[in-house]
Amino acid sequence: MRNTMNKMFSAIIAAVILMSFSFISPLTTNAKEQTVSIVGRVYEFEEKSEYEVDSSKSTSTSENSQTLGQFSITGDISKEYTNKGFTAYEITDGTIISIQYKYDSTLKNASKSEWHLVEDGKNIVNKVDLGDDIDYGAVILQTSFDGEKWFKAKTHRNISGDISFSDGNGINDIQLVNGCFYRLIVAYKTEKTDPGHFSITNVFDTELSYTECKKYAEVYSFYAGYKKSDTEVVGKEFNYRDQDYVKSTDKNNYVGSGSIGSKDPHYGWNLGTFCLSGYTDTGDTSDIYLKTVGNKIKLSFKLEQDIKKLNR
Structure with a gap:
C-alpha cells in the first residue's frame, strides 16, 4: 500500500x-466575492451542563436572541442550494472561503442586574476538550464529510474580539475539493443578580439577593464545495x-x-x-x-x- x-x-x-x-494569467471567474450572513441555532443550558449540543434541542435562533456575535462566510459563491438539510454553497474552483464571527460586547459590558457574561471554569464543550478553561467564551470550528460525525479543526477560548478562519487556518482547498460540512460552536456562561430588598416595617416583605445562571451555545453550520467534476x-x-x-x-x-x-x-x-x-x-x-x-x-x-x- x-x-x-x-x-x-x-x-x-x-x-x-x-x-x-x-x-x-490568473484564474478568472464570473462569480464575485461576497459575504453571506448565516442564521444559527441557540441552545440554553443549566449551570452544571457541558454544552451538550448534540443531545439537546435548540431554544431559539441567533436572529431572535442576544448573541455573543454575528456569523458570516466570505467567498466566490456561484450557487446556493441545500445538501442534507444544510444550506450549501458552490464555490468557484481554485478559490478559498473564509469564516468570520464578529464579536458583540453587549453581554460583556452589561451590568450585574442584567444578563451579563461571566467566566466559565470548565473546559468541555459538547464533548470537545479545549485544554483550558472556557473563561469568557469559546469558539470551536468543526468539519465533517457527512454532516453527522464532526472533527475539531480549530478552537479559541477566552474570546474578546472578532474571530476568523481562512486558508491554512482551519480551512483548505482539499475540504472544498471533496465538499465539506462546517460547524461553528460558540459557548459562554451568563449571570444576572437580583439585589433583593429589605423592609424595616415588614420582615415578610424582605427578599434576599440571588443570582441566576444560564449557559448558551450558538451553533452555525453550512456546506461548501467546488463544482462537482x-x-x-x-x-x-x-x-x-x-x-x-x-x-x-x-x-x-x-x-x-x-x-x-x-x-x-x-x-x-x-x-x-x-x-x-x-x-x-x-x-x-x-x-x-x-x-x-x-x-x-x-x-x-x-x-x-x-x-x-x-x-x-
Missing part, C-alpha cells in the same frame, strides 16, 4: 507542476491493483505495520482499488502521468466490498 501511495502522490505532483508552468474528467483511467496490504500494529491509532498472515480474517481480502483518471499520457517512468492543460484529474477509490458487513 505504501508503494502505491507513493506512486499516486508522484502522479499528482507531476500534474500540478505541468499545470503551474502552463498557466500564464465527475462529468468533467476526460482522458485515460488507471486502476491501481498492485497494492501492498499490511495491518496496523496499533488498532486505536492506525499506526505501525505488520504482515497479514493466513490465519488473519482479512487475509486475501481486497476492499477496493484506487483509480487515477483524466490523464492523457505517461511520463518517462510508470509513476508519472501527464495531463492536458485545462483538463482535470481525479483520484478516487472504488469500493468493491459491502462496507456494512465489516463489523459482522
Whole structure:
C-alpha cells in the first residue's frame, strides 16, 4: 500500500507542476466575492451542563436572541442550494472561503442586574476538550464529510474580539475539493443578580439577593464545495491493483505495520482499488502521468466490498 501511495502522490505532483508552468494569467471567474450572513441555532443550558449540543434541542435562533456575535462566510459563491438539510454553497474552483464571527460586547459590558457574561471554569464543550478553561467564551470550528460525525479543526477560548478562519487556518482547498460540512460552536456562561430588598416595617416583605445562571451555545453550520467534476474528467483511467496490504500494529491509532498472515480474517481480502483518471499520457517512468492543460484529474477509490458487513 505504501508503494502505491507513493506512486499516486508522484502522479499528482507531476500534474500540478505541468499545470503551474502552463498557466500564464490568473484564474478568472464570473462569480464575485461576497459575504453571506448565516442564521444559527441557540441552545440554553443549566449551570452544571457541558454544552451538550448534540443531545439537546435548540431554544431559539441567533436572529431572535442576544448573541455573543454575528456569523458570516466570505467567498466566490456561484450557487446556493441545500445538501442534507444544510444550506450549501458552490464555490468557484481554485478559490478559498473564509469564516468570520464578529464579536458583540453587549453581554460583556452589561451590568450585574442584567444578563451579563461571566467566566466559565470548565473546559468541555459538547464533548470537545479545549485544554483550558472556557473563561469568557469559546469558539470551536468543526468539519465533517457527512454532516453527522464532526472533527475539531480549530478552537479559541477566552474570546474578546472578532474571530476568523481562512486558508491554512482551519480551512483548505482539499475540504472544498471533496465538499465539506462546517460547524461553528460558540459557548459562554451568563449571570444576572437580583439585589433583593429589605423592609424595616415588614420582615415578610424582605427578599434576599440571588443570582441566576444560564449557559448558551450558538451553533452555525453550512456546506461548501467546488463544482462537482465527475462529468468533467476526460482522458485515460488507471486502476491501481498492485497494492501492498499490511495491518496496523496499533488498532486505536492506525499506526505501525505488520504482515497479514493466513490465519488473519482479512487475509486475501481486497476492499477496493484506487483509480487515477483524466490523464492523457505517461511520463518517462510508470509513476508519472501527464495531463492536458485545462483538463482535470481525479483520484478516487472504488469500493468493491459491502462496507456494512465489516463489523459482522
